[in-house]
Amino acid sequence: MTEPVDLPGRLRALWEAPDSAPALQVDGAWVPWGTLRALADEITRSLDGLGLGRGARVGVLLGNWTESIAAILAILGTERCLTVFNPLQPAERLAGDLEQAAPPVLVVPVRAWASSGLAEPVERLGISLIRTSAEGIASLRAGRDDATITAVDAPGVAVELTTSGTTGPPKRIPLTYRQLEASVGSARGHMKPGGGDRSYFEGGVAIVSVPLVHIGGMWGALQALGDARRIVLLERWTLDRWLDVIREHRPRLGALPPAALRTLMSANVPVEDLASLRALTCGTAPVSPDLVDAVLERYGIHVLGVYGATEFSGAVAGWSLPDHQQWWAKKRGSVGRAFPGVGLRVVAEDGEVQPTGASGLLEIRTDQAGARVGADGWTRTSDLARIDEDGFLYIEGRADDVIIRGGFKITPITVKEVLEKHPAVAEAAVFGLPDERLGQIPVAVVEAAPGAGPLSEQELREWCRPRMLPYEVPARALTVPELPRGVSQKVSMPDLVALFAAPPQTTPPQT
Structure with a gap:
């Protein structure tokens, strides 16, 4: 049996820490606990003022920033639900994700607001908006009375993470407090740490360099906060x-x-x-x-x-x-x-x-x-x-065709659909090839539309970049007059792989 962990309780216990304690290092500079606590308190008061209590879903544009750690403390420390939005997404997909998830409120750092492309959907949907900076709440705007979304609570759910599925488009995964507490408790038992609980923000540091929107980054931050450890946060x-x-x-x-x-x-x-x-x-x-x-x-x-x-x-x-x-x-x-x-x-x-x-x-x-x-x-x-x-x-x-590039899952159909929107592409096939550095890379083969000439690899990749996440962009892309097919007229995977029999010696730079 593993030691039970009360995650909200552990986060709330941090409020006993001295304000001067160095809690978070960002860009080589320490952020004292008092700064984090004050911002978390402001976020909590803002949510209370909007009538969003325990179990309420709170959307957060979550990057590896000071504001994000404060939002995690505020939301999970009060047993609300953290609905994560990925700032690395293209603006069009991010807006679509917001419409589908439809949280009653969105917390966005000022630093990311202008480039997020969320102003129009937030206004149109009537979502409440909290804009934050590392120093405090920059602005608060309540949603309209005629908002087109209906606030739906998620009692017991701690985090809603969007991940790539194995058989379809990305889906939002609800992770309950029970799940996260079991995960942290299990890992602590696995590592068998010595001694009892440390004093607040003393001892060794936890280095969090994986994006917080990934389960690895989220889990690392939660484990460190739950153990009152100092965090070194790398934006990338x-x-x-x-x-x-x-x-x-x-x-x-x-x-x-x-x-x-x-x-x-x-x-x-x-x-x-x-x-x-x-x-x-x-x-x-x-x-x-x-x-x-x-x-x-x-x-x-x-x-x-x-x-x-x-x-x-x-x-x-x-x-x-x-x-x-x-x-x-x-x-x-x-x-x-x-x-x-x-x-x-x-x-x-x-x-x-x-x-x-x-x-x-x-x-x-x-x-x-x-x-x-x-x-x-x-x-x-x-x-x-x-x-x-x-x-x-x-x-x-x-047992499925999901591609894992450097730890990030890519659903081939997502890339396929983007490529097939190109006016000169009749059909596309997307799959993964082994790669020494990243594990796998996505590659694409496209069949040119009738009357269209061959598309260069650069043109296909440039078409993809503004329409998908950086790691989803195919590392290689070929154009053929016709996709190879078997007797059943299904695209032949062995023949596709054969087209890449002589891959380049080095992986193209991550886009």
């Missing part, structure tokens, strides 16, 4: 900035996704710069065993892979440092063992439980699971896996 990850943080704070444990690990290894960073690190957790995407070995050989740092998903409010399995030290040589390629309180099993398509070591579909039993839990308490995933006699989990692929 760069190797130079991350190294500055490592050199300054000398942490024993850090975290990097596989793509960042590959960047680190390519840069030949001096061993002494990373001397404090004993381990790096690595999630968001599968990590190559060769990369794990290379980091260990060069730096003596153990790379601790973890496995999870947004639907499970974070990780459900992974490597601990003692396990890695004892077992890695024998269990190379595993993603580790189940976290405390988590059950894992492998089943056939018909649900029959498979014997130890056999491959099949992975099912998970945990309090971290949400609405997809079956009648028997198990949740079916779309991952193919096996579990050995010592409980180590091996992920062998996916």
